[in-house]
Amino acid sequence: MGKEEQDQRLPRGVTIRCHKSGQTIQITFTYRGILCRESLSRLDVNNKTLKYASRLLGEIQNKIALGTFAYIDYFPKSNKAVLYGEVKKSKRVKEYLDEYIEICINRQLSPSTIDGYRKCIGSLVDLHNLPVTELSASSMKAWISNKNAKLKTIRNLLSFLRSAIDEAVTDGLISVNPVSLVTASRYRPKTVPDSKENYVIDPFTPQEVGAILNACRYVQWRCLFQFAFHTGLRSSELCALRWCDVDFIHKTVHVQKASVVGVIKGTKTTSGNRKIDLDDQAITALNTMREFTSLRSEYIFEDPKTSKPWANSASIRKKSWVPSLKLAKVRYRNPYQTRHTFATKHISQGKNLFWLAAQMGHRGPEMLFRHYGSYLTDYDVRLRKI
Structure with a gap:
């Protein structure tokens, strides 16, 4: 009954639309034989705005009767403006x-x-x-x-x-x-x-890796880079790595997520969702990080300046990677080269390419041949000389 009385008090052609976030005033009129409903979304619902809606509706109806009504003037974002061919002619x-x-x-x-x-x-x-x-x-x-x-x-x-x-x-x-x-x-x-x-694979030498790790101003930086060099993980994967992903008994970590533009999402590819083996250096980095984050965060690596997980790969590069390379006096390469360093190191050691492809999240060794063909060729040449 209350709703019916409210509807009777509303001006003709003016209605109130109820939705989850509140109420919106809506006006209804006929233009070129088509029934049009437009919401006045920026208005609160009260007696003053209802009277305004009634006056606005009257003005529109008068212009329609005189043939001077332009839909775009009143509702520039409405789909009806496109329907009537009244889109903004000066749109840039x-x-x-x-x-x-x-x-x-x-x-x-x-x-x-x-x-x-x-x-x-x-x-x-x-x-x-x-x-x-x-x-x-x-x-x-x-x-x-x-x-x-x-x-x-x-x-x-x-x-x-x-x-x-x-x-x-x-x-x-x-x-x-x-x-x-x-x-x-x-x-x-x-x-x-x-x-x-655009891009050249330019891995770090063992001496450069040592210099970078020794130049880290914070222990958390050193652990992050040490883990990157010894696992081949992408920076986005490092940001999203959680303690629950680590299996210390079997010395593996399950890579399931990545942080892209600050948003946690799935890995770059289906094959990117993978379990990788951890060597002693990677385990050492994790054990060192335990005292910093294991009791207060689900994420392993953190920005020591904020005590919060790294937001994205750009934050790692700007805040920790660039300063560390400068202090180490190592020629700059982007953080993705830690991944290339991991790959070329294992290729030079003659590791099984199927294992290496799985570690890096590739579907098979084909990607390794595409990116590291010259390193594989050099390794084959050395084998023939033995």
Whole structure:
């Protein structure tokens, strides 16, 4: 009965929609023969806002009667604005880039993918203020020609931009996506190195490993790096490693999680979920970490400055890896080279490649041949001389 009395007090065409997070005022009107319902989501529900909603509805109905109503003026984010062909004519490229990020979030893409897309937005800054209607194949050719980046980088940027501008085609602002009409390889400056030069496997020597460990300012840093050099784990896997993953009796650790952009998720690949053997150096690192984290945290490794688990691989690199290499006076390589150091050390020792592939989370030795072919060749040559 109370609900019916409340409905009777509401102005005609104004309703209150109830949902889990509260109440929203909704107005209903007919435009071009279609019943339209729009929520006034930023308004609290009270007598004052209900009267405002009634006046707003009257204004809309008057403009509809006069033929001067523009849906986009009142509800710019409504899907009905697209239906009536009233999308914003001055919409710029940056707006579509931001909109595509929201689409990716709603699709629940991985945090690392979304973080990569956000970085792409910054790299596309030269196109941000360009109205999407002025984006053309010609302007894209000019942008590629002036972009001082590797081919792979440009291709990644174009892929993201292409997906975002597809929404402009959907909105009817443009008929063809101009990004689809160009290829990076045709217009990229030849002076820029190829993407094959992006990364070089450059493992640390035993002397460099010793220097790095001795240069660590904190015991926790030393344990982290010692464990990395002796297990081949990725930094993201080290961040998510828990005490419950360790089997001290059988000297193994079960790698199940990784921390990507501060979010704990599954390993990079299905084969990445694996049990690996621990040598004496890795066990020593774990035993040393016990006094720091075993009683107050489920995670093994921590940032000694905050006494909290490492957030992500970037935190490890910036806060501990870079300072340690500088103090050790060791030529800089990124933390992933600890993984390459682990692999090349065992290859040089003639370890079984199937075992090594399983330790590193590869499906088989094929990945080892692809990345460490030259080291395997050198080892074969040494064997023939014996």
